[in-house]
Amino acid sequence: MLKNKITQMLKIEYPVFGAPMFLVSYPELVAAVSEAGGIGCFPSMNYRTTQELNEALFEIKEKTQKPIGVNIVLYKEHNPNWSEQLKVCLDHKVDLIITSMGVPRTIIGEVKSANAKIFCDVIDLRYAKTVAKAGADALIAVCAGAGGHAGRISPFSFIPYLKEETGLPVIAAGSIATGRQMAAAMVLGADGAFIGTRFIASTEAKASDAYKTAIINAKPEDIIYTDEISGVYANWLKESYDIWKNSKNKDLKNWKEIYSAGHATAQIKNILPAKKIMANILQEFNSVIKRMQD
Numbered sequence: 001m002l003k004n005k006i007t008q009m010l011k012i013e014y015p016v017f018g019a020p021m022f023l024v025s026y027p028e029l030v031a032a033v034s035e036a037g038g039i040g041c042f043p044s045m046n047y048r049t050t051q052e053l054n055e056a057l058f059e060i061k062e063k064t065q066k067p068i069g070v071n072i073v074l075y076k077e078h079n080p081n082w083s084e085q086l087k088v089c090l091d092h093k094v095d096l097i098i099t100s101m102g103v104p105r106t107i108i109g110e111v112k113s114a115n116a117k118i119f120c121d122v123i124d125l126r127y128a129k130t131v132a133k134a135g136a137d138a139l140i141a142v143c144a145g146a147g148g149h150a151g152r153i154s155p156f157s158f159i160p161y162l163k164e165e166t167g168l169p170v171i172a173a174g175s176i177a178t179g180r181q182m183a184a185a186m187v188l189g190a191d192g193a194f195i196g197t198r199f200i201a202s203t204e205a206k207a208s209d210a211y212k213t214a215i216i217n218a219k220p221e222d223i224i225y226t227d228e229i230s231g232v233y234a235n236w237l238k239e240s241y242d243i244w245k246n247s248k249n250k251d252l253k254n255w256k257e258i259y260s261a262g263h264a265t266a267q268i269k270n271i272l273p274a275k276k277i278m279a280n281i282l283q284e285f286n287s288v289i290k291r292m293q294d
């Protein structure tokens with residue numbers, strides 16, 4: 001179950017993604033996930049200039065030779081430099097481009113001729129069909145309960161629905177922090193697990209200690225789904241949302257102080273190195289699958 005079209009496509013050991021997280025996923029975390037046999041990813045928007053992005057990619061290459069992924073928001077209003085960012089990534093031979101917003105129609109040829117794969121975040125079938133038509137290699141099913149900008153559809157429905165309707169490989173995103181949850185996603189038909197919130201509470205994540213502690217202490221009931229903060233529906237820790245709501249300065253540049261997280265907080269009890277997080281997930285995954293086969 002763990003050697004599948006995704007591991008083949010990306011030349012990785014396990015179909016486990018260190019999901020790109022704004023202001024959280026930087027070279028140390030990306031490299032640690034890739035070194036542990038998954039694929040570490042980060043958002044290009046973590047860097048203000050393409051020069052900084054270029055330097056980050058050199059830094060990652062010093063830490064790992066394994067495949068990595070970069071998330072690029074293809075929407076000029078949010079990310080005016082996306083086309084330069086893509087060029088830098090392809091020059092560095094980044095293995096996977098993950099798009100969110102926009103349709104990768106105009107870049108698919110460029111990405112494929114650079115031998116990179118293109119996976120697209122989706123939250124509904126209409127958009128999934130659009131990116132499938134544009135040539136996406138796989139879909140990332142961003143389900144209800146995911147950290148960051150999240151969808152509204154339950155993974156129980158969304159994963160098999162996307163698979164059936166598009167025929168593309170589907171990576172499950174949302175509330176996967178344990179091997180049992182990853183196994184559940186794969187039983188539903190997912191071809192991989194896209195893991196964000198669990199990796200915020202990793203030693204390598206560039207989140208503050210206060211943020212990591214808040215993740216450990218939070219329960220799923222402490223999470224609020226709102227579009228008030230960024231204009232797009234996303235999941236946030238309610239306590240930090242309340243502080244933001246009551247503050248005068250609501251500029252999004254304050255993102256560092258507003259903590260995003262998904263429902264997986266229920267299962268996160270400690271800060272661990274990314275390698276250990278991966279090992280725990282894979283060990284539990286294997287024992288759950290084995291038990292089901294007995």
Ligand SMILES: Cc1cc2nc3c(=O)[nH]c(=O)nc-3n(C[C@H](O)[C@H](O)[C@H](O)COP(=O)(O)O)c2cc1C
Pocket residue numbers: 019020021022023024043045071099100121142145146147148149173174175176194195196197198260261262263264
């Ligand atoms: C703090 C935070 C920042 C995020 N930033 C981004 C981002 O910049 N781009 C993106 O495509 N997804 C972003 N996401 C979403 C993740 O890539 C992923 O879809 C999500 O974390 C999966 O759900 P989980 O957190 O329940 O594991 C972010 C998520 C979190 C928690």
